Amino acid sequence: MSVDFLIGLFLATLIVALFTSRLYRLILWYSLNSLMLGILALLIGQELDDRAMLITGAVTILIKSIGIPYLLKNLSHKFNFVRQIQPEIKVQYAIILIPAILVFTFYLAEPITHMIHGNANYVAISISSLFLSLLLMMEHRNVAPKIIGFLSMENALFLLGITATDGMPMLVELGIFFDLLMAIVVINLLFHGEEMHS
Amino acid sequence: MMLTLLVLPALIMFIVSFFKNKKAKFLLPVSSFAILLPIIKLFMLPKPYALIGSYLVADKLDTYILLVSSIVGIGVTLALLTLDKHVKVSANAYRRFYRFFAIFWVGLTVSILSNHMGVYWIGLELATLSTVYMIKTNHTRAAHKEAWNYMIVGAIAISLVLFGIILMYASAKPILGEDAMQFDLLLSHAKEIPSPFLFEMGFAIATVGMFVKMGFFPMNLWLANIERASFYPVAALFSGILESAVIIGFFRFSQIAMEVNYTHLFGFVFVYTLLTIFIVSFLIFRAKDFMRLFSLSGIEHMALIALFWVSGGTFAALLHFGAHAFLKPALFLSTGVLESNGKYRIAGALRGYKGKKGQLFWVLVSLFLLAIISLPPSPMFFSELYGFGAMIETAKHSDHMLAMIGAILLLLILLSVIFYRFVAIYQSMKYEGKEEEKKVYASELFALVIFALCLAALLLPSSLDYLRSIT
Numbered sequence: 001m002s003v004d005f006l007i008g009l010f011l012a013t014l015i016v017a018l019f020t021s022r023l024y025r026l027i028l029w030y031s032l033n034s035l036m037l038g039i040l041a042l043l044i045g046q047e048l049d050d051r052a053m054l055i056t057g058a059v060t061i062l063i064k065s066i067g068i069p070y071l072l073k074n075l076s077h078k079f080n081f082v083r084q085i086q087p088e089i090k091v092q093y094a095i096i097l098i099p100a101i102l103v104f105t106f107y108l109a110e111p112i113t114h115m116i117h118g119n120a121n122y123v124a125i126s127i128s129s130l131f132l133s134l135l136l137m138m139e140h141r142n143v144a145p146k147i148i149g150f151l152s153m154e155n156a157l158f159l160l161g162i163t164a165t166d167g168m169p170m171l172v173e174l175g176i177f178f179d180l181l182m183a184i185v186v187i188n189l190l191f192h193g194e195e196m197h198s
Numbered sequence: 199m200m201l202t203l204l205v206l207p208a209l210i211m212f213i214v215s216f217f218k219n220k221k222a223k224f225l226l227p228v229s230s231f232a233i234l235l236p237i238i239k240l241f242m243l244p245k246p247y248a249l250i251g252s253y254l255v256a257d258k259l260d261t262y263i264l265l266v267s268s269i270v271g272i273g274v275t276l277a278l279l280t281l282d283k284h285v286k287v288s289a290n291a292y293r294r295f296y297r298f299f300a301i302f303w304v305g306l307t308v309s310i311l312s313n314h315m316g317v318y319w320i321g322l323e324l325a326t327l328s329t330v331y332m333i334k335t336n337h338t339r340a341a342h343k344e345a346w347n348y349m350i351v352g353a354i355a356i357s358l359v360l361f362g363i364i365l366m367y368a369s370a371k372p373i374l375g376e377d378a379m380q381f382d383l384l385l386s387h388a389k390e391i392p393s394p395f396l397f398e399m400g401f402a403i404a405t406v407g408m409f410v411k412m413g414f415f416p417m418n419l420w421l422a423n424i425e426r427a428s429f430y431p432v433a434a435l436f437s438g439i440l441e442s443a444v445i446i447g448f449f450r451f452s453q454i455a456m457e458v459n460y461t462h463l464f465g466f467v468f469v470y471t472l473l474t475i476f477i478v479s480f481l482i483f484r485a486k487d488f489m490r491l492f493s494l495s496g497i498e499h500m501a502l503i504a505l506f507w508v509s510g511g512t513f514a515a516l517l518h519f520g521a522h523a524f525l526k527p528a529l530f531l532s533t534g535v536l537e538s539n540g541k542y543r544i545a546g547a548l549r550g551y552k553g554k555k556g557q558l559f560w561v562l563v564s565l566f567l568l569a570i571i572s573l574p575p576s577p578m579f580f581s582e583l584y585g586f587g588a589m590i591e592t593a594k595h596s597d598h599m600l601a602m603i604g605a606i607l608l609l610l611i612l613l614s615v616i617f618y619r620f621v622a623i624y625q626s627m628k629y630e631g632k633e634e635e636k637k638v639y640a641s642e643l644f645a646l647v648i649f650a651l652c653l654a655a656l657l658l659p660s661s662l663d664y665l666r667s668i669t
Contacts, residue, residue: 146350
């Protein structure tokens with residue numbers, strides 16, 4: 001029951017992020033989205049008695065929910081990001097588009113959900129989160145929300161990993177975290193370049 | 199031990215890149231040469247050779263791809279020695295280029311040698327992220343924009359690959375547990391996978407991610423624009439090395455997918471690659487500068503490699519791959535010289551080369567240009583013959599022989615369009631435009647000679663036998 005609730009909150013934070021027009025709010029929604037994911041990993045890990053998933057859950061909360069949002073806010077101060085980020089897709093259209101994506105992904109994932117035992121509907125939610133993250137990347141012109149879209153996509157994949165496979169091998173999870181940190185380093189360097197050009 | 203030797207030159211390169219001493223500039227290419235030695239040693243060891251348990255295993259296929267990539271890496275670093283003679287590049291950007299090249303090499307080695315889907319993805323992601331900064335070493339607005347573009351589209355592509363991997367893993371986990379990530383085990387148990395549909399869906403999504411990364415439909419101009427905006431050695435790295443890491447993933451995944459359902463796999467890849475070649479051939483026809491021309495031609499060749507591979511023409515695909523991996527970087531590196539006296543100017547680009555070095559340069563570039571359009575005795579001529587043969591062979595076992603002959607005819611028409619365009623460009627380079635004196639440096643010429651020798655070595659009976667022995 002609590003897992004259902006958390007998955008609902010995971011999806012809700014992503015949907016709200018799609019309507020956000022302020023950068024710091026968007027970072028906050030990303031942070032909450034990651035927090036829900038981390039708690040979910042901890043809960044499912046405890047249920048399955050999977051120590052690797054418990055560790056990845058804790059690392060998710062530390063890195064994705066606290067570390068990365070803090071770093072993004074710092075970068076925003078350092079490089080004076082545009083904080084008014086109006087989505088290109090108007091609210092009235094987004095209200096129609098987002099449920100359409102949700103319904104479409106549930107329909108798309110239907111043949112898969114029959115093959116996965118246990119948390120079958122969660123797979124559909126992870127796929128829809130992936131599409132919504134792509135939408136977040138597409139609907140903004142500024143770089144910062146695009147980065148958050150990319151990070152949310154990583155969250156959606158992590159959710160898929162937890163729900164469809166009852167957790168990926170520990171080595172892979174840690175490798176993904178390492179790559180994520182590397183991505184942040186590269187993003188930081190790109191912003192340095194941006195400062196030089198402006 | 200072997201893994202330490204493989205990664206050590208990259209680590210040395212990474213550390214040396216932090217030294218501000220001018221002599222460090224010469225130590226960097228030397229460390230790049232050192233990469234080749236452990237690979238040759240690995241090449242000679244009996245296969246399969248486990249480097250780290252079942253995570254990194256060297257077999258004939260990945261050792262071949264690693265060897266080709268390391269030679270391309272040497273060629274690129276040789277050309278880098280004279281980069282500042284052709285384009286504006288700061289000493290700091292130069293050192294950073296090497297720093298990220300070292301990270302790129304580690305990621306690449308891991309992904310090529312991996313026997314584990316997750317480890318493969320981690321290596322590929324590391325290599326992808328490190329190339330973002332290499333694009334950025336060119337301090338222009340276009341390069342900066344394209345670096346972001348690469349970061350975002352590359353991230354989407356790589357996420358699709360991970361998405362596919364998760365689904366493939368989920369499909370086989372009930373029978374293999376956590377070992378469902380291993381390529382060799384997946385291959386040997388492919389027929390027992392309880393949900394083949396789930397596996398096929400995962401394969402299709404991962405393949406779309408890999409194809410997008412190689413510039414296939416619908417992202418044909420994405421890669422070309424990036425290569426245009428970055429320095430020419432980056433374009434050479436993309437086409438000669440990074441694409442190798444992507445294509446080996448496709449080889450591994452498709453080997454398993456062939457066992458699951460060959461008809462579905464063949465149909466999907468056949469339509470996708472044909473569509474890509476169709477679009478790319480017309481884009482090549484309209485290309486107005488060297489970089490885009492070679493980049494689009496690279497996409498065409500990668501599509502042909504994928505097509506030959508799924509048709510069962512392993513030998514043809516690997517021969518085509520080797521030829522592509524040597525020819526395309528050679529042409530990209532030549533672009534640095536061809537364009538240094540006026541960007542985008544095709545007419546007369548092959549005129550004005552004096553002295554022995556100059557003459558050798560234009561002869562080599564002419565040979566590369568003609569080899570890329572499969573004029574005999576180019577290895578591409580033979581690989582295409584064997585590849586089309588494999589396609590016919592596949593059709594013999596189905597009821598679609600007429601459709602296959604039609605598809606091959608269509609492919610030949612599209613390849614003729616590309617052939618026509620390249621010949622026209624060559625004639626314009628050689629016989630049109632003004633003659634201006636141009637300079638070729640020894641290091642870049644040496645790189646081209648290495649590529650030419652490697653191309654010739656590909657046609658040696660022992661090389662061909664080695665490629666035939668890869669299954």
